[in-house]
Amino acid sequence: MTSTQDVHPLLLRRSEEVGAFRIVRRLATGGYGAIFLAESETRGPVALKFALQGPSRENEAHVDERTWKEAAVLMRLEHPNVVEMLGYRRWPDARDGYMVLILGYVEGPTLSEWALRSHPTPRRVAQVFAQVALTLDAIHREGVLHRDIKGSNIIIRASDGQPVLVDFGSGDHACTPVLTEDSLPPGTPSYRSPEALRFWTGPRVSGSRYAFQPTDDLYSLGLVLYEVLTGAFPYPAQLPPSALLASIESSQLRPPSGLNPRVPAVLDPICLRLLHKHAEGRYPSGAELYGALSAAMETADVSWDEPLFPPRAPPDAVTEEAEELFDGDEDARELRRWMRAPERPGSPWDTDSGVPGRLLTPPTEPGPRFPMEPGAARPSLWEVWLRRRLRSLRRGLAALRSRRGR
Numbered sequence: 001m002t003s004t005q006d007v008h009p010l011l012l013r014r015s016e017e018v019g020a021f022r023i024v025r026r027l028a029t030g031g032y033g034a035i036f037l038a039e040s041e042t043r044g045p046v047a048l049k050f051a052l053q054g055p056s057r058e059n060e061a062h063v064d065e066r067t068w069k070e071a072a073v074l075m076r077l078e079h080p081n082v083v084e085m086l087g088y089r090r091w092p093d094a095r096d097g098y099m100v101l102i103l104g105y106v107e108g109p110t111l112s113e114w115a116l117r118s119h120p121t122p123r124r125v126a127q128v129f130a131q132v133a134l135t136l137d138a139i140h141r142e143g144v145l146h147r148d149i150k151g152s153n154i155i156i157r158a159s160d161g162q163p164v165l166v167d168f169g170s171g172d173h174a175c176t177p178v179l180t181e182d183s184l185p186p187g188t189p190s191y192r193s194p195e196a197l198r199f200w201t202g203p204r205v206s207g208s209r210y211a212f213q214p215t216d217d218l219y220s221l222g223l224v225l226y227e228v229l230t231g232a233f234p235y236p237a238q239l240p241p242s243a244l245l246a247s248i249e250s251s252q253l254r255p256p257s258g259l260n261p262r263v264p265a266v267l268d269p270i271c272l273r274l275l276h277k278h279a280e281g282r283y284p285s286g287a288e289l290y291g292a293l294s295a296a297m298e299t300a301d302v303s304w305d306e307p308l309f310p311p312r313a314p315p316d317a318v319t320e321e322a323e324e325l326f327d328g329d330e331d332a333r334e335l336r337r338w339m340r341a342p343e344r345p346g347s348p349w350d351t352d353s354g355v356p357g358r359l360l361t362p363p364t365e366p367g368p369r370f371p372m373e374p375g376a377a378r379p380s381l382w383e384v385w386l387r388r389r390l391r392s393l394r395r396g397l398a399a400l401r402s403r404r405g406r
Helices: 063-074 111-117 122-141 194-201 214-230 241-250 265-274 286-297 330-340 381-405
Strands: 021-029 033-040 044-051 085-091 098-104 154-156 163-165
Touching: 021 044, 044 063, 063 085, 063 098, 111 154, 111 214, 122 163, 122 214, 122 286, 194 214, 194 241, 214 265, 214 286, 265 286
Parallel strands: none
Antiparallel strands: 021 033, 033 044, 044 098, 085 098, 154 163
């Protein structure tokens, strides 16, 4: 019998078998899970999402329990714009192996990639976000909260151009177990609502739990909309939570059309209302957001059919990475794409040490400062973060291979 001591999901290679499925390639890797494209003779392509720690290991992050919770949340949802839950199992051992979710495979770019590569028009952006608003309304009415809305967790389905919500690893429902108290569940700090940041950074009674609301998901969606329309994040997202909250509380957001003249002015109040500093100032539901976007589209003229950003000149075009060379580290690939992205209009925030606003969000923790030779170019936060991340990944894989060899 093979145990979790002998294998690890990150060591899976092409053509290896997981039950009835055969691995095709790794799609993405995060801090808590890895997703592989796989196929079988009966089901066709599926996505296999592995927890990176098994149930027998000591860990404070509740990785295995969180995967169970994601399964319980997805089993409550049946919607054409939500990733489909097909089943689950343990691997390689049915009792103490790694938890594996069997999900419908959604082929297509993430919303972040789509916004960079397809040069969408304001009309197309409004259509996509209107559909996401309806999808959020549907899952909220089922009592489900996503709690990690961002561009990389929305896929633009290649077959019909529809947006699909994926990665419910931070999702919640009233009937699922509570895994985090005194803090927030795993997610992306820069996409947290101001009220969530206030809970996170402020004094609180031991054992208290932040009560996420639909307006938290809608705030996160507002950040994604602002990014897509302007190419810039509205706040210096690399700040720690307390400083990020202070920036949000003290700043006055510029409307998207003030940063990008190609944005129709009628979209400004919609975006700014989503990003209101208090929940009561936002749209209370996805349905109301859908209504606002639909009304805005009724006023559309020919300018709505011009790309939000002009295409790059041919000499500046960048060849996309070969898929067969991709190592499965989705965060690192998105960072590389961020660094290659064309310059966008100026960032709405101004800081001497900040990174210019781009479509994809920078790391939330700055890298360390290094002693510099006089006149030497200081490495950017991006370069430091990427080097550290790649070194960490190489060390981890080397250790796993060494253990497997024994």
